[in-house]
Amino acid sequence: MPVVRPAAPADAAALAELAALTFPLACPPGTSPEAIAQHIATTLSVASFEGYLADPGRILLVSAAPEGLAGYTMLVRGEPQDADVAAAVTVRPTIELSKVYVHPDRHGRGVAGELVAATLVRAVEEGVRSVWLGVNSENARAIRFYGKSGFAIAGPRTYFVGDQPHSDHVMVALL
Numbered sequence: 001m002p003v004v005r006p007a008a009p010a011d012a013a014a015l016a017e018l019a020a021l022t023f024p025l026a027c028p029p030g031t032s033p034e035a036i037a038q039h040i041a042t043t044l045s046v047a048s049f050e051g052y053l054a055d056p057g058r059i060l061l062v063s064a065a066p067e068g069l070a071g072y073t074m075l076v077r078g079e080p081q082d083a084d085v086a087a088a089v090t091v092r093p094t095i096e097l098s099k100v101y102v103h104p105d106r107h108g109r110g111v112a113g114e115l116v117a118a119t120l121v122r123a124v125e126e127g128v129r130s131v132w133l134g135v136n137s138e139n140a141r142a143i144r145f146y147g148k149s150g151f152a153i154a155g156p157r158t159y160f161v162g163d164q165p166h167s168d169h170v171m172v173a174l175l
């Protein structure tokens with residue numbers, strides 16, 4: 001079983017590789033390959049992850065196996081900037097669970113559950129009272145998984161992949 005630990009600067013390349021592999025799985029079937037490629041190039045590159053790992057406003061955890069990374073999460077500190085999210089998240093202080101991605105070979109094996117449980121413990125250590133996330137409204141597997149992990153749908157938001165707007169659910173877990 002992989003072990004959950006804080007991400008280190010040396011993980012940047014492996015994180016970018018895992019993100020490029022798993023991000024398309026979170027998009028609905030109609031998403032254009034160009035929009036996905038643009039999103040990966042601009043927000044999930046090695047340089048992007050180097051920036052996230054150096055950012056004191058972000059907390060990254062990885063699920064690490066001897067053969068490589070099995071998954072990762074990213075928490076982002078601070079008040080929600082999106083007006084729809086700010087309206088949906090009524091319990092403060094809060095923190096965003098910005099990314100939850102598990103290698104497809106590890107889906108359905110408890111890796112994601114262990115990773116998110118450790119991430120919620122880390123959020124408790126931050127002193128927040130809720131955790132929020134955005135998930136595509138067609139991503140039934142992730143929505144089911146978040147429901148099992150203590151999150152409930154709290155409202156809608158629009159999320160852009162490239163220049164394409166997507167309908168997300170805002171989901172919130174109370175700590």
Ligand SMILES: CC(C)(COP(=O)(O)OP(=O)(O)OC[C@H]1O[C@@H](n2cnc3c(N)ncnc32)[C@H](O)[C@@H]1OP(=O)(O)O)[C@@H](O)C(=O)NCCC(=O)NCCS
Nearest residue numbers: 022025026100101102107108109112135140141142144145
């Ligand atoms: C989301 C993710 C982290 C969840 O991890 P996982 O190992 O797949 O999660 P689990 O198998 O524990 O839970 C998924 C649940 O959805 C169910 N499920 C699977 N496919 C489904 C579908 N098409 N519709 C509805 N439910 C589905 C599973 O049966 C399971 O529920 P159960 O335990 O009651 O049987 C993982 O699937 C992932 O990384 N996906 C790709 C990236 C992604 O979408 N990330 C989220 C972005 S917000």
